[in-house]
Amino acid sequence: MDSKLLQFSSISKKLIMALAGLFLIVFLLVHLAINLLLLMNDSGLLYSQAVKFMTTNIIIKIFEIFLFGGFIIHILVGVVLQIKNWISRPVGYYVMNKSKTSFSSKYMIWTGLIIFVFLAIHFMNFYFVKLGIVEPPAGVSVHDFYTMAILLFSNKIYSFIYILLLILLGFHLNHAFQSAFQTLGFNHNRYTPALKIIGTIYSVIVAGGFIIIPIYFMFFNN
Amino acid sequence: MNLTLKIWRQKNAKTKGKFVTYKIKNVSEDSSFLEMLDQLNEQLISENQDSVAFDKCPVAFDHDCREGICGMCGLYINGRPHGPDLGITTCQLHMRKFKDGDTIVIEPWRAKPFPLIKDLVVDRSSFDKIIQAGGFVSINTGSAQDANAILISKKNADLSMDAAACIGCGACVATCKNASAMLFVAAKVSQFALLPQGKVEAVERVKNMISTMDELGFGNCTNTYACEVECPKLISVTNIARLNREFIHAKVIAEKERQISGGF
């Protein structure tokens, strides 16, 4: 797979990455919607129902395969492209570049890699538990994601790191959203500025939405 | 005004380079950046009549037209290609953009496909190779056609002219964090793709130019858009989106059509 991947032209790799990225962008909205159910004042009833649906429904299972594929392709292509980019400038500048560009766009590989680390932790805490690879916390059933989530969010250090990482995800998304459209060849005098604003709103909603949850459990649910 | 210049000196691609600091006095605010460098070189020549030390020899830098049209004078000045002004080349940069007592750091373009020749001079023939890969445009020679024989919308004529303004200076590559040549290639592909005359070879052109760009070792675009900010001809990144569209068309639609027509 890797040597095949290297043979694609630069633009083809970018296109693959943009499509996978857009898919992940849609997925994040679904994920957020389910997580927000944690805030319902019903001891996790709705949330648990949603989790049950997501873990048993056959369509979701198929969707899950695409999702893993999407992540793997996006990350793999992203890293391959980035390594090539570093090789393209073997001798750097003495004075750091001062051209005006957006903050988010400069650190995509770093925000991306940090999201990857977060994904690994996230899998340890949830997905691998479901698969039975990792033991659930003592006294919690394998399917009781609600209690697992509450337990994690009651840990202040975990919550703090979680919030920090989601802010970085927000930065990644802020550039990623409009970048994907440009890569796919869409750039329009009027719609592109609008897309940039939508991208920023999207990243604030996604990052903010996920962040509200630990804040709620830390400060309002005692 | 009096200035301190910190200039990258390197004898050739094989030797190691270093920064050398020079003091220069009485620089006119009305002189251009290249005239200031001329003044420095005059000073080095007159100060060091018998010296053979490399540091004391005149500084090599590229230039030709000195009016912003040839694209030779690429210098990375204080962290920006062509220095602190927008839409200009280094030869069009006025010294009044600097203050008395300033320290100015001058570096060559840095990118793998632009190997260093000497001091501030780099070899940009990679750009020529990309242009050559683009091939020819089918235009009949002979007497000029009737002007109305091929209709071109005003909008496309303007967009094509804007793209054709690219002078191949390499500032886009120099400033890009990925050393990507996408803005340059986008301009060269767009100027033809927008016109009926350029459509004939459009499919092959974009594929060949992109594969040559990749082979030469330029980086990949991450839509950071530093190129557009530093381009002396203000080439817009909308051209990069057009390049991507042309590429998708060549790889997907034109490829399908080719298969249907039996591989021709």
Ligand code: HEM
């Ligand atoms: C939920 C997670 C993620 C989403 C929704 C996402 C989305 C996106 C999108 C849509 C793009 C723009 C693609 C383009 O313009 O071609 C992008 C770019 C990028 N992503 Fe991600 N990404 C995610 C995670 C990651 C991870 C884990 C990495 C790890 C390395 C990563 C690395 C990159 C890099 C290097 C870029 C290139 C910058 C660019 O071309 O704009 N991303 N991402």
Ligand code: SF4
């Ligand atoms: S696109 Fe602009 S910056 Fe790049 S080579 Fe052409 S004129 Fe120079």
Ligand code: FES
């Ligand atoms: S010397 Fe020709 S553009 Fe500057």
